[in-house]
Every structure is written in C-alpha cells, then in structure tokens.
Amino acid sequence: MRVAIAQLNSTVGDIQGNIEMVRDCLARVEAQQPDLLILPEMFITGYPLQDLLKKNWFIQRAEDGLNAVARLSERARCAIVIGGVARRGLNRGLFNGAFVFYQGKEVFWQAKSVFSDFFDEARYFEPAKEIKLWDFRGERIGISVGESAWNHNAVQCQAGKENEPFAFQVHQGATLLINIAASPFRLAGSNWRQRLIQQCCPSCHQPLIFVNQVGANDELIFDGNSLIVTADLKKGTRLKPFAEEIKIVELKELAHMPFEPCPDEEMAGLYDALVLGIRDYFRKCGFQKAVLGLSGGIDSAVVAALTVAALGRENVLGVTMPSQFSSAGSVEDSRTLARNLGIQILTIPISTLYHHYLETLNPFFGNRGPDETEENIQARIRSNILMAIANKFGGLVVATGNYSELAVGYCTLYGDLSGALAPIGDLPKTRVYELAQFINRSEEVIPIAIIKKPPSAELRPGQKDEDTLPPYPVLDKILKLYLEDGFDAETIVEQGFAAETVKLVIGRLAKSEFKRQQAPLVLRVRGWVDRFPIAARY
Template identity: 40%
Template sequence: MASLQILMAQINTLVGDFEGNTRRVLDAVNTAVESHPDCVVVFPELTLCGYPPEDLLLRPSVDLRVEESLNHLLAQLPGGAWVVIGYPRRSQGQLFNAAGVMHGGEIVAEYHKQALPNYQVFDEKRYFAAGDSPCVLSVQGISVGLSICEDIWESSPAQQAADAGAELLLNLNASPFHRGKSQDRQAAVIQRAKETGCAVVYVNQVGGQDELVFDGGSFAVTASGEVAATAPHFVESTQWLSVARNDSGLLLTGNGAMADPEDLAAVWQALVLGVRDYVNKNRFNGVVLGLSGGIDSALTLAVAVEALGPERVEAVMMPFRYTSQMSIDDAAEQSNTQGVTHKVIPIEPIYNAFMDSLADEFEGMGADTTEENLQARCRGVLLMSISNKKGSLVLTTGNKSEMAVGYSTLYGDMAGGFDVLKDVPKTLVTALCRYRNTLGPCIPERVIERPPSAELAPDQKDEDSLPPYDVLDRILEMYVEQDMSAEAIIAAGLQRDQVERVIRLVDLNEYKRRQAPIGVRITQRGFGRDRRYPITSGWRMGH
C-alpha cells in the first residue's frame, strides 16, 4: 500500500534573507528525517526570498541569489526526503512564482503559479508571468499535484492537476490575515477537494512582514472535504500528516480539526505577532510610547508587553495643564500592573518655550487648534528623542477611526515608526481591551468606561467634534471597506448630515494618512497597501 509521511512546515521567514531562510529550511528538514527519512516536507510560497518580496524581485542580483540558495539546498538536503518549496525562478526571460520538488540532490519537478492575485494587498502581475500548465509527479507511488496560493481559490488549476492524474494536491501559501480569513480559506479548499476528488494539503506562512501578518493555520482535507490535520494559528509549527491509499482512495490521518481562534482572540494575536516581528526583524532594542491614560494607548501598551515582554517597553506620561489626575493615575496603575518602565515628563515648559518663540508670529490671533496641535508635537519630539537615544521604536496609538477622519496631528501623535491600532476601529479597541482583561488584570476599568478625550482643551470629548463612535465606525466600514457611496449609506439608515460630514473628512485627510506610520492590517481594506487614493483630487462624495 502506497503511503507518505508529510510534514506541514509552517515557518516564519524574513523577506530578502536568502541565507537565513535557507538555514530554516535545512533545520526543518534535518529534524523531520530523524523521524521519517523519506518524508515529504512542504514549505510555504516563496520561502527562499520571503513574502512579499515586492521590488526586490526587480533587482538584477535576485536570480543569482535564488540559484545560490537552490544549489546549497540540493547539496545539503538529506537524499531520501522530498522537499517542496517556493521561490522566484526565471525561465526563458520571464520570472515565475515557482514551487519545486527536491529529491536525491535534484529538482525533480517545478510548477509555475497560474493565478496571480492583483487586488487588495497583492500585485503579483507587476513581477511575475503566469504559468499555464499543471505539474503532477509520483511520490512513493502517490500521484501528487502542485499549486500555489491563489491557484486554490480558482477552479481551473486544481482541475488541471486532477485531469493530469493527481490524487493529492500540495498547495503552498503566503496568505495574510484579516478577520474571517481562516474560515474563507477552509471553505475554498474544501470546495476544490470536492470538485476534483483530490485531497489537499494547504501550508501557510506565519509571521509579520511590515503591515501584513501571516497567521499560519495550515491544514489538510480529504477528497470529501473532511479536515484531517491542522496547525495552530500565529505560531511557527511543524505538523505531521499520514497519507495512504486503500481500495477507496487516499486515507489522510492527522491531528484532526482544531477550532479557529475566536474573532477577538485572533485580532489580538495578529496585533501581537505584527508588533513582535516588526520590532525584532528590524532589530530595535524595544519600544517606547506615550501613555496618556486613554484607551488607545492602554491597548497599545498591552499589545507591546505581550509581544516583547515588559523589560523592552517604556511608557511615558507627558501631562499638560488639561491632563486630568485620573489620566495620570490610570497610566501609572497600568504601567505598574504590567511591570514596564514608567516615566512622567511634563510638557508645560516645552510648550511655553515654543509659544514664546512664536509670540510675534501669533500676535493678534486668537487660540485655535494650533495650540492643541502644538501640545501633541511637544510630545512627539520627546518620544522621538528617546527613540534616537535608546534605539527604541516609537509606537503611535491612533486607531482606524481617528486616522480615517484626520483626528490626529502630523508630527505630533502621528510621529513614530509603527501604529499598532492603525486598522482597528475605536469600537473594536474597546472590545479588545475587555478581551485582554479576561486574560488577567491589565487595563483599568475606568479607562475603558470613560468618554474618550484627547485632553487638549478644557472638558474636551471626542464626540464634541465627531459622531458617536458606533455610528462613525459603521459609516467608515461602509465607505472605506465596502466602497459604498454616500447615498447608499444614507439609504442604509444613517443620518445624511453625519454621513456627508464623515465622508468629507475621510476624503480631505488622505494627505495625513499618506504620512502616517504603517501598522498591522486586520481588515480587508486597511489604510496601507490595499487603499491607494490620490491626495490631489477633484473627486466628490456624490460620485
């Protein structure tokens, strides 16, 4: 009876690190063959270069680096193992997103990805030519077909492999996280399995890469669509799967179906992994952030501590005349609870020095938002100075709701290197704080309960100048994430004056968002790679 031992190697690669990624592959395979010398080890899409490599693929030296890595692997891999791995490969003058099968010191088969995604965060047609044929080979008596990521979301590539005799499909992936993505993946793979009569092994990348987080969650399904094996989400994992043929077809045996993380747990883990990998892969010593006593900075601090440990996190309270004692006390309480370094640096002297310097420029002009913005800019200067001196990354704390409508200050609270909550709406911030507190004491309850305020003016509240956040977030989801028009949103039951005002603010503040730090993407339409609007534009909301 033909059989295979398959290892789903869900690894965390570093884009551009050919040598390091090659070592990770060798380590995983060498460990695997200790248990099963003739096993099949399946790695994610573009493992050798990491995903997404973006314009590194346009560098003239990329072909040489790929060949050096492939040659090194062919010379070092144990001869009995079958290693299925992704890499960019040039053939007849065209660059392909390729998957190769290495065995016995040779590449015995190679497949070129056919379905090249060119939507949301993907722009593979910028770099790759599309393949046009299946790749099926016999591995220890079992007919195995190869496919790559987007191929499994379309019917044709899988059906081509089945028509060519495949009974098992190996699908290599670099599929980034967004809310609900795991369920969508399983549904698509199960549909392909049932359509083709092939079992499918789906191996996904894990780790943070700039704004993207890859959540792993690799799995295998039978030809009838039953989940036979699963790997955990948001962590590196090597998961074994047995495949054997009997009279009724292929029998897959693994650890069975594991439940996906609940929505809030998945978002929390995505934020933590995104911060951890951005800080560590860019070799920062740690992070520093302004802890205001408000809910956004409270959640940002909680994520940072979970990602890096309290010893690598510094929280700085920078009070001004409008800062309440409640805010000062709550910031100190959370810092103490989480065990982080906590500093208090009043900004009154800095603010006064700026105002003295600007006295002639401002003569005869009344106070307005300029003075409010100056407070934020004083804080930004302090945090960036600490960053420069200590080698720590400044985490900004603006949420998606604020970024959407421009409720932020350029070179002030937007000054920093990474915005943890950039794609997290305000209402979700509140829900995540409550979720975090279910894991243990962390965020003071009154930080969650009190009305949000920037505390830049006496008795200031966010809702003095914005709709209630539950209304604002509903409008933003429809306009930003669903591309609905103003009239369609109004028809859905929202007030015209609120809708028109919010949309106007979104359109006007593209220039701010273009200058904002990147942050973890958790929705299908974040303010980053997958939303590219012109700054200078005659577009109006009625269009």
C-alpha cells in the same frame, strides 16, 4: 506516503538564513524518514519582496538559493517542495513557483497561476503557462501556489476546459493536492480560509495539503494554520496558528484523524496576530526596546498591553506627558496601567515647553485666536520627547492611533502620527474596545476607568472626541459602508444615517489622505489597503 509539513517563519531577503532553516528542518525530520518535506510559498526569499524583484543581483541570489536547496537534497531521503522565484523560458521571465528537489536535482516546478492585487504581483511575475502533475512514489501530485488553487478563474489551461487548478489537476489524474501559500491573516473569523478552500474544491475527492507562511513581514501578518485534510475537510489535522511547527503525517492514516477546525474566536486571533506582528517587526528590524506615550486613553492602553505581550515588560517604556489640559484621572490611570503591566513609566510634564512655544510664536500669530494650531503643538511636543528617548536608548516609538481616527484625519501629522509602527492603525475604534475587553478576560490589565471614560485628546479644556466626530459606533459603520461595501453617500444616507454626518465623514476622509500616506507602518488586519489620490476633488 509520509509527509512533513514545515510551517516556518522566514525573513525577507535573508536567503542564507532561510536556507539554514531548511537545513535544520531536514535534520529534525530525518529520523522519521518522510517522503516529502513541504515549505511555504517563496520561503527561500521571504515574502513579499516588493521592488527587490526588480533587482537582477537579488534574483541571482534567489536562484543561487534554489541551487543551495538542491544540494541539501543530495543527502536527504525525502524530496523537498519549496517556494521561490526564478527566471525561466526563452525570454527569461520571472516566476513565483513551487520547486521540487530530489537527490540533488530539480525534478519539477509549477508556477503560480493567479496573482493577488494585494501584493501587486502582476507587476513582477509572469503567470503559469500550464498546470502539470508530478509523479512520485506512487502518487500523482498536483502542486499549486497561493491563490491559484482557490480561484475558480485561475488559469485557462491549454489541455482542457477546467479553469480551477484543484479540479483540473484531479481531472488529469492527481491523487494528492499540495498548495503552498503566503496567505495573510484577515479579521474575518478564524475559519474563513478553510471555508474558502472547501467551497473551491468540493468535488476533488483527494487529500489536500495546505502549507502557509507564519510570521510577520512589515505590515503583513501570516497566521500559519496549515492543514492536511480530506477534500470534505472532515478528516485530517491542522498546525498551530501564529506559531512555527513541523508536523509529520502518514497519508494512509489520514482517514482515521478527525479534523478539528480552529476555534472561530475572532478576538483571540486578532490579539495573537497583533502580538506576532509587533514581535517580528522589532526582531527582524534588529530592535528590542519600545517607547510609547501613555495618555490614559483606551488606544495607548491596548497598544501597551500588546507590546508587553510581544516584547516583554522589561523592553517597554511608557511615558506620560501631562499638560494643563490633562485630567488627574488620566495621569493616574496611566500609572495604574503601567503597574498592572509591570513596565517602567516616566512622567514628563509639557506645560512649560508648551508655554515657551506660545511665547515664541504668538508675536507672529498676530490677532488670531487659539485653534487647532495650539492643540497640534502639544501633540508635536510629545512626539519630540518620545523620539528623543527612543533615540537616546536605542528603541523604537510605537504609535497608538486607531483606524477610525486615521481614516478621518483625527490625528496630528508629526505628532501622534509619529512612530515606527502603528499596531492598531487598521483597527476601528469599536474593535479597540472589544480587544480591551479580551485583554481583560482573566484579570484587570487595562483599568476599567480607561475603558469607561469618554474618548478625549485632552488638548483643550473639556474636550471630547464627539465634539469633532460622530460617535464611534456611527463613524465605524459609515466607514465600513463607504470603504468596504463601496456605497456612495446617497446609499449610506438611505441606510438611516444623517446626511450631514455622512458628508462630514466622507469629506474628512478625502481630505486626510496626505496624513495616511505619511503615517507609520500599519499592521494590516482587515485584508485590504484603502488608497486614494491626495490632490483630488471627489
């Protein structure tokens, strides 16, 4: 059997455009006469759809899309395996499924068995009622969707005791396993998904075809990395990460193809993921131009480099907005960065505007001395300038804040939190430094002075981040223990951290949820989203 794997970048809601991609794909593979053309999970509609799935008119369009793919299969030699949504059964329940079309008809479908908490899928879909096999051209094919193939407790099947779809399908006699997925990138090493697949199906002894979505939709980045391999992952081939690709493989030749896992290069994967996330966000939202503030700090430097890689230097405008508290070095470092990146930079001083604000407000402030209020005024002036430039020239403001600062609220609402997209908003500060070093791996793009200088918001004389926060290596470790590992304060203190520091971090995190819920869209790279109540005491 000859199989065509189509790792393509669909757009959420653009059903007609996604179907045109299927049509083009069929034309491209026609000469090589594959038996199967396989596309990712929910390719027809794009993924995730959120509450579009609750709109009857959209579901009707999605089902019309399935019918359109059926018509495309009339003239094709191959069968088409594609992800979509449809209402099925007596109660017309909604299913996320893999649908197979051949010679103008739907010949098979398999619903998804296990739903991801990350996508809130149980809110919309019904799970598979059974796991079935499809017989085609001498193969008994087991098809699964998304995480259902990787979960040992995927579904309690009516026909046997097995709970794991791969193993259950092989037990039924499957000779070929196909998994279509929309599995997002996760900052956990390039091979985490391959290790998971290998752990979940070591005894299947049948070839596996994994077809993953590629591209970014809103905050989610899908890395591709589709593969076709033997069960032990020792023979086979892999598709490119973070890029569209169509690959045709003859199954009988699989045993002669040494499988090379993707290199476990974490920073390279992170860089490619964020560049793809920025590029697709702008492209799918219909924008080309980006505007961002350049402070002379590490965060804005890294975001500027990523944005240039995503959109091209001609589409990025940097703006430096010095005040009386800005160091000369920060302004010059911003200009050096702009020269290195080849982008236009504007210098718009804000001291006059800042003093006008104070002259207007001081009569109402009474005898209250300077505090964070005056610092936040500066951040909001800068936000207004960036938004005005973006509005006037038809661009989007890119926010430059990182995960560590956002977690503890070290940011200004309607100030540096303003923007359409926060590319590094899910990246701890210590990781931002690592990414800066990666960007500089071949040449000095980000000035060394920016990397070496102590972090500072420069909103008051001599200000340093560590005046308010623990050192970032300490802060990031506490955040990991509390948010990722689920430890309470007492357990974190037992790990060797000062009780006052732990209390400060957890307290600031609890009080800052209202900021996080008003932050720009954050590109997700850690694999989960932390959600907490706002009006709460804990």
